Amino acid sequence: MNEETGDSKRQAILQAAWQVFAAYGYRKTSMDDIARAAGMSRPAVYLHFKGKEEIFRSLAQSYFDTACDAVAQALSQDDSVAQSLERAFEAQAGETIAAMLGSAHGRELLDAGETAAPDIAAEGEARLTAIYATWLQRLADQGRVDLAGDATATAATISAAYKGIKTASPDFPSFQQHLRILARSIGQGLTRAG
Structure with missing residues (x-):
């Protein structure tokens, strides 16, 4: 099996798994469910992943990789603090959070991220925080914001x-709605007067 074929099969499994997790929740999803949704046999899925926890961890890693890139891009534009934050929050949520919060099992999936992939979640949150800190420090250096503490x-x-x-x-x-309110509140609070 060449690497490209392996990657496309892994992606197909991940896409199918995400749909199954959203439909049944993390606990009730089985490897058989994932294999069926991916149009593969269960042994074929096991050639790419050790089990559903590894699949879920891969989905969590993918979410944070995508979110970090999207937030960095959103914050690279030169808008008001509130507009930049609102755009960054939207980018951070992306399709994944929209699907999670739209699922009847959204709360369980959020919790599963903390139990099945706590290291990935912690590292991803730290990366996102660092991206926001770099942006805030740049704005502070430009005299555009007053920070209550340090940027981090x-x-x-x-x-x-x-x-x-x-x-x-x-x-x-x-x-x-709450993110828009948060972005505007933080933006107004940080923006340097005058």
């Missing part, structure tokens, strides 16, 4: 607020 502490506060809203939101539209 402020970025950690922003990340914690984002995570809290994600955890508390009953659905994706509520999540989006």
